Amino acid sequence: MTEQKTQHEHIVQPEMQLDARAVKLNIFSKFLHTLGIYGIAGLFVIFGIVLQVFGVINGFLSVQNMLNIVDAVALLGIVAVGMAFVTYSGHYADLSAPTTMALTGIVCVQMLRYGFLPAILISLAVGISVGLLNAVAIGKFKANPIIWTLAVSYVTLGVIRLVWVNKQIYPDVMASSQRASDLFDAIYRLRFFGKIALPVIILIILIIIYTLLMTRTQFGAQLKITGAARKAAKFSGINVERIIGAAFLVSAVSAAIGGLVVTSLSRVGAWYNGAGYDFRAVTAIVIGGMTLAGGRGSIIGVVGGVLIIGLMNNIMTLLGIGTFSQDMIRGAIFIIVVGVSAKSLRSLGRDDA
Amino acid sequence: MKKLVKLLFVGLMLLTAAGLVFAGGEAEEAASGAVEGNLEASLAIDVSVLTAADGQPLIKLGGQTRPVPERPADPSALPETDPLHWWDMEFAGWNSVKTNIPESPKDGAIGKRIVMIVHGDHPWTTACSNGAQKVADAYDIDLKIMSPNWDLAVQNQMIDQAINERPDMILLIPLDAKTAPQQARKINRAGVPLILFNTLPSAEAMDYAIAWTGPDDxxxxxxxxxxxxxxxxxxxxxxxxxxxxxxxxxxxxxxxxxxxxxxxxxxxxxxxxxxxxxxxxxxxxxxxxxxxxxxxxxxxxxxxxxxxxxxxxxxxxxxxxxxxxxxxxxxxxxxxxxxxxxxxxxxxxxQTAEGDGALAVKTAADWFNGLEIEPVRYLPQHMITVEDVEDFYPPQW
Amino acid sequence: MRKLQIKDKQQLISTIDKNRIFILFGVIFLFMALFAPRFMNVFNLTTIMRTMSLNATVAIGFTLILVIGQLDLSIGTIITFAAVVGLGLKESVGFGLSVPLAVAAGGVVGLINGILVAKAKINSFIVTLGMMTVLQGTIYTITGGNSISLSTPDAFAISDWLAEMFFPLLTPRVLITIILVILASFGMRRTRIGRNFYMVGGNSQTAWLAGIDTDRYTIAAFVISGLTAAVGGILFAMESAAATLNMGNSSLMYVISATIIGGTSMAGGKGGVFKTFVAVLTLEVLYNGIILFGLGNEVKIFLAGVILAAVILYEAYTSYRREKVLGQRPELMKELERDREAAAASSS
The missing domain is CATH 3.40.50.2300 (Response regulator)
Incomplete structure (x- = not known):
């Protein structure tokens, strides 16, 4: 997947060109460029409010509804903010995330017999070790991220199914005590102030940590250069191998946590847990303004992308649009949003992707 | 060096050709002829004593059939809210015209070879296979289970492979109601007895199968x-x-x-x-x-x-x-x-998963034993509520 | 003399490297032929050919997509889409018109993909991922959630004809696949247009400077990918005499794996249709053997993953090595060493 480099030679001095080119932007692109993804999120909210004012839908603008939206996408958010590091490093996506989730979940359920905390720790370690595989192969040996993580997901899936002979296991059966089982059940169901669910808290904590990691640390700065221009990063003395490896580890950490959450939600440890979260996370990441070329975007943007997916689903269901049409609309909005943002970046001479 | 690779390739081709030439006799012999007294011994086996993992009887026959209403002239013309609109789907198989169905050997189920092709891997399927295996063990039937992992191309391949093995019976869960007719037809034309189960196939598929067994959804x-x-x-x-x-x-x-x-x-x-x-x-x-x-x-x-x-x-x-x-x-x-x-x-x-597999094998055994087989056999119908839920523990999957 | 030997060795390695998919195929085939029960007979081998037909056809276009350095995630849904269109329209217009329409539908989807990638310059990963969702919704909408079956005598007749073995290993559908593979393979290697695809993928800037309209080639590759996926899909549906709403879903990952195992690189500019074809055959032989051994899908998934991982690692490792020794000249080093040895020998 080489990028189209034909535009590249036209960029002489971005600063000088910026104003002249910015004029050419149409309103929507300019809007998108200034406000980023939250502009679109805002549009959706306004759209929802307008619909409510005209009585087409009701209940959109309520605290409970907003909380529902956040609740529904918290799990996706947990996985996406981690995988964003992979995209940021210029490596597209981590397709092994779903099986990492499944593996973490099923190992945790299996280990509940040794108590809650050991189970969590062991399973997280197992999940993160999948990330280690990715880190070595992609970071050090430059294996193609998409197919390598695909291969890893096959192997992991095969291992899960071989070890647990195509069965699913239940936390309340496996746990040594009622307490361990209840604690595991609470990962998804614990609510603070009776409203805010634990996954949302986890997501917020991850957002804070990851944002700091990406913007305030040496690792973040090096990751940005590595993502934007790997060779330049290498020649400037950055240990790109370790940086890229670390990005995949972050993704695995997120996927492992997501695996615990999804397993707690579905109350079974099974190989099919987490299926589909790879492409869903990429969708959120890319809608959130992180370009696949790497080095551009932010965690906050990704969260915006996640929220947009939640908002979109919410409004469509409130409107009573059927499942089938929802798919079509979702796909089209995805292409349009990403296309427009790519175009605006390009017109500004900011990106050649 | 290229020569070496080419040589290897040519060698392989030759081997393939040789294999093809000698392959003629490879197709397996049909199961050996009837043993004296096999039918009586088979008929004597009582599988109604078997239980599923949830403590319920594995097989409950009879009862639970319900009256089949007259088929309207054109069900699809009726509105979707009319029960008769769904006649073709709901009562698929009841009006089938059986075509080219093999004659029962009437020599007993003991020692028969059955290939069972399911739809894909799921804990449900594992339980279903367990149930089938229990009945197969009771009859001493050699049961081989294949799973295409929800892939139609693979299921078609498995049907070919199953036919190639020339078993005494194929049990099939069609991946999709609409793919079933051609699949059933293929098995039918190969002369292998077929029982469909679990997924309700299109009505046309029923023409080529001895029976369909499964839940009355x-x-x-x-x-x-x-x-x-x-x-x-x-x-x-x-x-x-x-x-x-x-x-x-x-x-x-x-x-x-x-x-x-x-x-x-x-x-x-x-x-x-x-x-x-x-x-x-x-x-x-x-x-x-x-x-x-x-x-x-x-x-x-x-x-x-x-x-x-x-x-x-x-x-x-x-x-x-x-x-x-x-x-x-x-x-x-x-x-x-x-x-x-x-x-x-x-x-x-x-929805008894074990019973689903068990009923299919039991129906196959009945057919080997020369018993009358109705075109559709339903699993027991029952609603579980808080009153009797305890009776169904431990769960099958 | 010594220099020559080193070259010989390098040549051997590179020959093995270039033909590794054939070797892999040979090893797996030999293993199955020797050990798998009921593997070596006409019926089973024909079954393998018939099963590979779908993915081999689809993989032609996908290889082209990888060669130009793009990705097409929508092939799975194009298979289903073509199947649904082709069988759905059969009632009203007959196969004579509905099959070309189905193939054309695949081409149109490819055209949209191609234009969005080449002209709107959106990353192909995004375009085709979005297209996958859009198409899935379209399929559900036009069918109303109900699969399509054709249980009429003429549909059965065509289905039987497509599946009938008229020569060992060959059925009409398999023959169509093989002809397409040969045509594509020949076109890619021997024609100027075909070679231009490699240039576009190898280095689009150079290709552009050399006067190749890269956009046009990109669009063409997506259209071909759409067409082959549609051909594979409609033939599969016609042989099954039915179109289900997810019949192409498993093909995407399968075709990606096979193309990579066949030695086509994701970076573009490298690979070939015939090697992909052999890779599809290899996987099919492996899967067939696994079923014959009575093993489950978990083994199949695991082995497929291990083979894929091994191929990727091998490729990555060789390029890693190459980068390490870039600019080094082993024969000079050897000479130096020999001189040193000679000096050491003479001094002692």
């Missing part, structure tokens, strides 16, 4: 919907969380109740129906949005799955503090039965 949901309507007081708005599109459950578990209730409880209105897939979080968002959209209008939810979908439903309900919504679902997984026991799910259908 429509019938179960008609009973379930009446129970549900009674609990709802025969009024209020309801919504349906549907099965994945493409199969008969997608219709049976939504239009079954809708068409039944259009007569039994016409006051009940359908607010919405959606197919969010089998993921708890997606279902949760759907139901949360429903609660926002319909508010107190929403009195009942009918789900096509009692585990992930049901969990999503109850997460959404508990967040909204709505304990009054009456939820029913197709079951009976462990998660679903736990929910029934907790008093959350009002009722689920009894």
């Amino acid at each position: 429509f019938g179960q949901f008609r009973i379930l919907s009446r129970l549900w309507a009674d609990a709802l007081g025969k009024e209020g708005g309801v919504a349906y969380v549907q099965h994945a599109p493409g199969g008969s459950p997608y219709f049976a578990r939504c239009f079954g109740p809708i068409s039944e209730l259009s007569e039994y409880a016409p006051e009940i209105t359908v607010l919405d129906k959606q197919a969010p897939g089998f993921e708890a979080d997606k279902t949760m968002q759907l139901v949360s949005d429903w609660l926002t959209r319909f508010g107190d209008e929403l009195k009942g939810i009918c789900a096509a799955d009692d585990s992930a979908q049901a969990l999503g439903i109850f997460e959404a309900l508990s967040k909204a503090g709505r304990e009054d919504v009456i939820v029913v679902a197709a079951g009976n997984s462990k998660v679903g039965m736990d929910l029934v026991k907790d008093g959350k799910l009002y009722a689920i259908t009894y």
Whole structure:
């Protein structure tokens, strides 16, 4: 997947060109460029409010509804903010995330017999070790991220199914005590102030940590250069191998946590847990303004992308649009949003992707 | 060096050719002829004493058939809310014209070879295979189970492979109702006896099979919907969380109740129906949005799955503090039965996975034994509620 | 003399490297032929050919997509889409018109993909991922969630004809696949247009400077990918006499794996249709053997993953090595060493 480099030679001095080119932007692109993804999120909210004012839908603008939206996408958010590091490093996506989730979940359920905390720790370690595989192969040996993580997901899936002979296991059966089982059940169901669910808290904590990691640390700065221009990063003395490896580890950490959450939600440890979260996370990441070329975007943007997916689903269901049409609309909005943002970046001479 | 590679390749080709030439005699001999007294011994075997993992009898025959109404001239012309609109799907097989069905050998089931092709891997399938194996063991039948992992191309390949093995019988869960006719026809033309089970195939497929056995999805949901309507007081708005599109459950578990209730409880209105897939979080968002959209209008939810979908439903309900919504679902997984026991799910259908596989093998055995086989054999119909849920523990899967 | 030997060795390695998919195929085939029960007979081998037909056809276009350095995630849904269109329209217009329409539908989807990638310059990963969702929704909408079956005598007749073995290993459908593979393979290697695809993928800037309209080639590759996916899909549906709503879903990951195992690189500019074809055959032989051994899908998934991982690692490792020794000249080093040895020998 080489990028189209034909535009590249036209960029002489971005600063000088910026104003002249910015004029050419149409309103929507300019809007998108200034406000980023939250502009679109805002549009959706306004759209929802307008619909409510005209009585087409009701209940959109309520605290409970907003909380529902956040609740529904918290799990996706947990996985996406981690995988964003992979995209940021210029490596597209981590397709092994779903099986990492499944593996973490099923190992945790299996280990509940040794108590809650050991189970969590062991399973997280197992999940993160999948990330280690990715880190070595992609970071050090430059294996193609998409197919390598695909291969890893096959192997992991095969291992899960071989070890647990195509069965699913239940936390309340496996746990040594009622307490361990209840604690595991609470990962998804614990609510603070009776409203805010634990996954949302986890997501917020991850957002804070990851944002700091990406913007305030040496690792973040090096990751940005590595993502934007790997060779330049290498020649400037950055240990790109370790940086890229670390990005995949972050993704695995997120996927492992997501695996615990999804397993707690579905109350079974099974190989099919987490299926589909790879492409869903990429969708959120890319809608959130992180370009696949790497080095551009932010965690906050990704969260915006996640929220947009939640908002979109919410409004469509409130409107009573059927499942089938929802798919079509979702796909089209995805292409349009990403296309427009790519175009605006390009017109500004900011990106050649 | 290129020579070496070429040589290797040519060698391989030769080997293939040689293999092809000598392959003629490879097709396996059909099972050996009848042993004296095999039929009597087979008939003497009583499988009704077998039990499934949940303590229920593995096989319960007879009873549970229901009257088959007259087929209307053109069912598809009737509205979807009319029960007879679904006649072709609901009663597929009852009006089949059996074609080229092999004659029963009438030499007893003991020692027969059966290939069973399922639809894909799932804990349900594992339980189903266990049930089939129990009956096979009782009859000393050599049972080989193949699973195509939900891939049509692979299932077609497995059918070819099964035919190639020349077993005494093929048991098949078609991946899709609509692919079944050609699959059944192929097996039929190869002269191998065939019993379809579990997934309701298109009516045409039934012409080529000895019988179809499995759950009466429509019938179960008609009973379930009446129970549900009674609990709802025969009024209020309801919504349906549907099965994945493409199969008969997608219709049976939504239009079954809708068409039944259009007569039994016409006051009940359908607010919405959606197919969010089998993921708890997606279902949760759907139901949360429903609660926002319909508010107190929403009195009942009918789900096509009692585990992930049901969990999503109850997460959404508990967040909204709505304990009054009456939820029913197709079951009976462990998660679903736990929910029934907790008093959350009002009722689920009894879907014995082990019994599903067992009934197919039992029907095959009956056929070997020369017994009369009705074209359609249903699994027992039963609704599990909080009253009798204890009887179904431990769960089959 | 010594220099020559080193070259010989390098040549051997590179020959093995270039032909590794054939070797892999040979090893797996030999293993199955020797050990798998009921593997070596005409019926089973024909079954393998018939099963590979779908993915081999689809993989032609996909290889082209990888060669130009793009990705097409929508092939799975194009298979289903073509199947649904072709069988759905059969009632009203007959196969004579519905099959070309189905193939054209695949081409149109490819055209849209191609234009969005080449002209709107959106990353192909995004375009085709979005297209996958859009198409899935379209399929559900036009069918109303109900699969399509054709249980009429003429549909059965065509289905039987497509599946009938008229020569060992060959059925009409397999023959169509093989002809397409040969045509594509020949076109890619021997024609100027075909070679231009490699240039576009190898280095689009150079290709552009050399006067190749890269956009046009990109669009063409997506159209071909759409067409081959549609051909594979409609033939599969016609042989099954039915179109289900997810019949193409498993093909995406399968075709990606096979193309990579066949030695086509994701970076573009490298690979070939015939090697992909052999890779599809290899996987099919492996899967067939696994079923014959009575093993489950978990083994199949695991082995497929291990083979894929091994191929990727091998490729990555060789390029890693190459980068390490870039600019080094082993024969000079050897000479130096020999001189040193000679000096050491003479001094002692």
